[in-house]
Amino acid sequence: MLRRRITTARSIFSTIFRINSSNSHYAASYSTSFLFDDTQIQFKESVAQFAAENIAPHASKIDHTNYFPKEVNLWKSMGEFNLHGITAPEEYGGLGLGYLYHCIAMEEISRASGSVGLSYGAHSNLCINQLVRNGNHAQKQKYLPQLISGDHVGALAMSEPNSGSDVVSMKCKADRVDGGYVLNGNKMWCTNGPVAQTLVVYAKTDITAGSKGITAFIIEKGMPGFSTAQKLDKLGMRGSDTCELVFENCFVPEENVLGKEGKGVYVMMSGLDLERLVLAAGPVGIMQSCLDVVLPYVRQREQFGRPIGEFQFIQGKVADMYTSLQSSRSYVYSVARDCDNGKVDSKDCAGVILCAAERATQVALQAIQCLGGNGYVNEYPTGRLLRDAKLYEIGAGTSEIRRMIIGRDLFKEQ
Amino acid sequence: MKIMVTIKRVIDYAVKIRVKPDKTGVVTQNVKMSMNPFCEIALEEALRIKESGLASEVIAVSMGPSQSIDTLRTGLAMGADRGIHVEANDSLYPLSVAKILKKLVEIEKPGLLILGKQMIAGLLNWPQGTFASKVVLDKEKQVVTVDREVDDGIETLSLNLPAVITTDLRLNQPRYATLPNIMKAKSKPIKKYTPEELNVEIKSDLEIVEVTEPPKRKSGVIVSSVDELIDKLKNEANVI
Numbered sequence: 001m002l003r004r005r006i007t008t009a010r011s012i013f014s015t016i017f018r019i020n021s022s023n024s025h026y027a028a029s030y031s032t033s034f035l036f037d038d039t040q041i042q043f044k045e046s047v048a049q050f051a052a053e054n055i056a057p058h059a060s061k062i063d064h065t066n067y068f069p070k071e072v073n074l075w076k077s078m079g080e081f082n083l084h085g086i087t088a089p090e091e092y093g094g095l096g097l098g099y100l101y102h103c104i105a106m107e108e109i110s111r112a113s114g115s116v117g118l119s120y121g122a123h124s125n126l127c128i129n130q131l132v133r134n135g136n137h138a139q140k141q142k143y144l145p146q147l148i149s150g151d152h153v154g155a156l157a158m159s160e161p162n163s164g165s166d167v168v169s170m171k172c173k174a175d176r177v178d179g180g181y182v183l184n185g186n187k188m189w190c191t192n193g194p195v196a197q198t199l200v201v202y203a204k205t206d207i208t209a210g211s212k213g214i215t216a217f218i219i220e221k222g223m224p225g226f227s228t229a230q231k232l233d234k235l236g237m238r239g240s241d242t243c244e245l246v247f248e249n250c251f252v253p254e255e256n257v258l259g260k261e262g263k264g265v266y267v268m269m270s271g272l273d274l275e276r277l278v279l280a281a282g283p284v285g286i287m288q289s290c291l292d293v294v295l296p297y298v299r300q301r302e303q304f305g306r307p308i309g310e311f312q313f314i315q316g317k318v319a320d321m322y323t324s325l326q327s328s329r330s331y332v333y334s335v336a337r338d339c340d341n342g343k344v345d346s347k348d349c350a351g352v353i354l355c356a357a358e359r360a361t362q363v364a365l366q367a368i369q370c371l372g373g374n375g376y377v378n379e380y381p382t383g384r385l386l387r388d389a390k391l392y393e394i395g396a397g398t399s400e401i402r403r404m405i406i407g408r409d410l411f412k413e414q
Numbered sequence: 415m416k417i418m419v420t421i422k423r424v425i426d427y428a429v430k431i432r433v434k435p436d437k438t439g440v441v442t443q444n445v446k447m448s449m450n451p452f453c454e455i456a457l458e459e460a461l462r463i464k465e466s467g468l469a470s471e472v473i474a475v476s477m478g479p480s481q482s483i484d485t486l487r488t489g490l491a492m493g494a495d496r497g498i499h500v501e502a503n504d505s506l507y508p509l510s511v512a513k514i515l516k517k518l519v520e521i522e523k524p525g526l527l528i529l530g531k532q533m534i535a536g537l538l539n540w541p542q543g544t545f546a547s548k549v550v551l552d553k554e555k556q557v558v559t560v561d562r563e564v565d566d567g568i569e570t571l572s573l574n575l576p577a578v579i580t581t582d583l584r585l586n587q588p589r590y591a592t593l594p595n596i597m598k599a600k601s602k603p604i605k606k607y608t609p610e611e612l613n614v615e616i617k618s619d620l621e622i623v624e625v626t627e628p629p630k631r632k633s634g635v636i637v638s639s640v641d642e643l644i645d646k647l648k649n650e651a652n653v654i
Contacts, residue, residue, distance in 0.1 A: 039596060042487060046591050082593050095593055 035333045036104075044104045050081055051112035059113035062239035063384045066231075074116060075123075079150020083109070084124045088132045092144035098340035099274065102129075103281035103332055110285025111292070114388030115240040117282050118395075122191035122240075123147070125278040126271070127154025130200050131218070133274075134259045134267050139218060143198050155196035157187035157245050158268060164189070165401050167202075168211045168265065172247060174203040180253040181205065181217070183225070187245040189395070194231050194241040197221045201245070202264050214264035218256040225250030236387025273349040276396050277339060280332045280353035283360030283392045287325040290367035290385050294318060297371055308370075317370055321363045328356040347406045354402040357392035364389040415468070415525035415553065415575075417460040419494065420475045420515065420532060421453040423485040437624050449485050452530030454492075454588040455581045459549055460528045461493045462586065468553045469526070471495040475518060477511060479503050483604060490599035491591035497604035498522075502616065510609075510616050512537050517612040526551070526558065527578045535578040542578035543571045547585055 036044065054077055058069045068074055078084060086102045088094025095101070102125065110117030128147050131140060131154075146152040163170040172185025183203050190199070199219040206213030219226055229244040259267045298309030298318065308314050335348045364386035368375035375382040393399045425431060426446040434441055449457075460472045474489035476482040477500040486497035500514055512534045519527065519538060527534065528549075535542035543549075543560030547568065550559045556575045561568050563582045573579075591599075609616050637643045647654045 038484065038487070039600060042484075042491065042591070042596050043593050046491075046593070046596065050590055081590065086593070095597075097593070101593070 035330060036100075040100065040104060043101060044108060047081075047083070047105050047108040048111070051108045055109060055116050056112035059116070060381065060384070062113060062115050063387075064238075066233070066238045068116075068119075068239055068241075073150070075150040075153055077150070078109070078120060079148065083120070084128060084150060085144070085148035086124065087129050088144055088148055089140075092140055093148040094132070094144070098336070099277055100333060100336040100340055102278050103336045106278055106281035107285040107288070107329075110282040111289045112285075113239075114282065114286055114289075114385070114391075115237045117285060118237050118279075118388075118391065119153075119192055119240040121275075121279050121282060122156065123154045123196075125275055126156035126191075127196070127198060127200055129274065129278075130156065130216075130258070130267065130271050131198075133271070134216065135218075138255065139258070143218065147198055152197040153192050153195050154198045154200075155190055155192035156200040157190040157193065158202045159189045160186055161188045161244070165398055167268075168214070170202065170204060170214070171207075172201075172203040173207060174205045174215055174217065174252070176205065177251070180251055180256070181215075183217070183219075183247040183250040183252055185247050187247075189232075189242060190228075190245050191240055191242050191395075193228050193243040193245055199245070200258060201247075202268055203247075205261050205264075209262070211265040212262055214268065215261045216258035216264040216267045217252050218258050219250070219252065223250055223252065235390065236384070237391045238387075270344075272397065273344055273346050274339065276349045276353040276402075277332070277335055279392065279396050280328075280335075280356045283353075283356040283389055284325065284329050284332055286360045286385055286389045286392075287321065287328065287356075287363045290363050290382070291318075291321055291325065293381055293385070294321065294367050294370045297374075314370060317366045321366055324359040324363050328352075328359050331355055347409045350397065350402040350405045353392065353396060354399055354406070357389070358399060360389040361386070361393060416471050416473060416522060417463060417469045417526045417528060418473045418475060418519065418522060418524040419453070419457045419460045419489070419527075420477075420511075420529050421457060421485055421489050422450045422476065422530065423447050423478055423482045424450045427451055433625055433627050437626060438622065439625050447481070447485075449488055450530050451588075452581050452583075454530075455583065455585050456528040456530050456579075457489055457492055457494060458586045458588040459546075459579075459581065460526070461589070463526070463549070463551055464493075468551050473498060473522060473524065475500070475515070477502055477506055477514060486604055487596075487599055488591055490602045490604075491596040492589055493595065494602075496602055498607065499604055500607045500609065500612070502609055504616065505618070506616065507618060507620050508533055509619055510614070513614045514609055514612055517614055518607075525556075525575045527576070529578065529580045531580055538576075538578070540576055540578050541571075541573040542580070543573055544580045545582040546579050547582045549579060549585070 055074065062068060082095055083105050085094030086097050086105060090096045106117060106121055109120050131143055147154045158167050160170050160172060172183065172187060174181040174183050187201060197220065201217050201219045202214050203217060204213045205215040225248050227246045229246055232242045234242060298314050299307055301308050332352045335352050368382045368386060371380055371382055374380050424447065425442065426448040429446055432441045457474065463469050464472050472494045473496055474486055474494035475498045476486045483499055486499055490497055498518060511532060515534050516537045543562055545563045546560045547563045548561035558573050558575060558577050560571050560573060560579055562571060563584065637646060
């Protein structure tokens with residue numbers, strides 16, 4: 001059973017006010033009941049409380065130091081709270097639930113810390129969910145339990161230094177040898193790369209066959225020939241470790257092929273749809289976090305003898321922030337519900353993250369503006385919220401690629 | 415042995431309470447409601463006793479409008495085995511709650527009643543340990559040892575079962591309701607009663623005259639001499 005940890009000194013008052021920061025956490029809770037049933041609301045509130053007490057207090061330091069906290073293992077805490085295997089079958093330790101629940105968890109964790117949210121999304125969706133969807137029983141049995149418990153961290157690598165948006169042009173080779181394959185090449189922008197024990201990696205088994213030459217592999221940390229290069233020093237999402245992966249004659253056994261040889265592109269593209277959906281809950285959480293900071297501030301901060309929240313310009317900004325949040329949130333959860341019912345539409349999966357990410361950057365900019373000079377100071381979280389939000393316009397397919405997917409699809413439709 | 419725990423739906427502890435303009439009460443419309451933190455602590459203690467093998471089931475009881483069922487569901491998600499909802503749409507004053515609770519105790523016959531803050535022991539004629547900061551149950555001897563937080567320090571009482579215990583913040587740290595338990599809670603039974611079915615007449619025995627905010631703290635005053643201090647203590651503060 002999980003015990004809550006008191007993050008401030010063990011005094012009676014900190015027991016009453018369990019949350020370390022001011023009461024801003026509950027100062028801005030919105031009616032989201034039009035989107036969720038009672039159980040989902042219960043879950044959302046439960047994760048929100050867990051995240052506020054166990055993740056949010058570390059958020060600032062994670063950003064500052066570019067590391068996850070050393071005094072507590074967040075992967076394990078989230079694992080004990082059953083957050084990793086939401087979409088995984090119960091027989092491997094998962095909850096056997098759908099993307100709606102996964103998005104709820106992603107939103108609330110992102111609300112507490114964008115970096116933890118991104119790493120959590122990469123671990124639970126990019127790695128765990130891909131294994132769930134494409135792995136055979138032996139693979140799932142071998143890798144899922146420890147990933148779901150949080151003992152192991154998962155990652156996924158498809159991009160390369162020279163293959164980002166044009167991911168199908170990847171050059172990392174997988175040459176067939178006796179008993180398996182030998183991988184040579186580099187992967188870039190791998191979230192959780194430095195700390196992951198299990199990685200899903202895409203490589204070309206047939207360089208001449210274009211997209212049909214891609215195969216997905218399961219790589220383990222420690223496999224000879226596999227190493228990680230320097231951790232990247234990023235603008236935002238600091239602490240969510242990202243690095244380059246290096247493969248030098250790395251032997252991967254036959255049984256670690258995920259899906260079928262040459263069928264990697266289907267694993268990748270179908271995975272990308274669901275990745276975009278779940279990650280879209282990330283910017284939604286960041287937007288909520290912006291309002292959590294801005295609302296108490298504009299109620300308290302006075303100029304010209306009144307709280308600045310009484311002035312129309314501020315009210316206009318706050319209204320825009322609120323409607324951006326609610327509309328993105330509605331879109332994300334509606335699409336999540338569709339995906340849970342088996343209706344996965346690439347346009348909408350790309351659409352939700354396109355919409356939520358771009359809105360989140362704007363909301364974060366307005367959050368800084370509402371706080372004025374204080375918003376420009378790193379003592380307040382608004383700067384971090386902006387830097388974290390910006391990532392979502394780039395990762396999981398840039399906004400440009402997302403627009404291309406949607407526009408191209410609409411053009412083709414009769 | 416069964417343990418009964420009462421849990422109450424109240425304004426969330428983190429919300430800033432505002433008094434209604436007509437001074438008849440506090441604003442509860444559109445305000446976030448949650449389980450009373452003391453009730454959470456009471457439920458946690460009951461669950462721990464059950465998990466150590468000393469009790470067979472934990473029953474959560476809530477009295478109030480239909481939204482109290484949400485609070486019961488949270489209690490079930492934390493680990494209570496079943497719930498009882500006593501439907502009452504008007505405010506229930508402590509004596510009415512005690513009378514209803516007495517009837518439920520007569521029906522369920524628990525060995526321990528663990529509550530947040532509620533008077534009941536007098537009606538049941540049971541021993542009670544209030545402000546409990548530590549609870550140790552000896553099932554064989556049918557005795558519960560309770561450490562109480564009192565002004566002078568800690569008082570230890572030994573109570574024969576059945577007994578009433580009310581909680582103090584230091585008793586324990588309540589657990590979260592995790593998703594698998596939230597799912598399991600959906601199938602746990604909640605029995606509904608009305609005060610009429612329990613033969614309890616709800617009379618409001620108190621009349622609320624006025625609700626106001628506590629006076630704002632006045633800023634301190636720096637005195638210029640000991641004489642002035644004594645003068646103020648004597649004539650303004652009236653403490654000497």
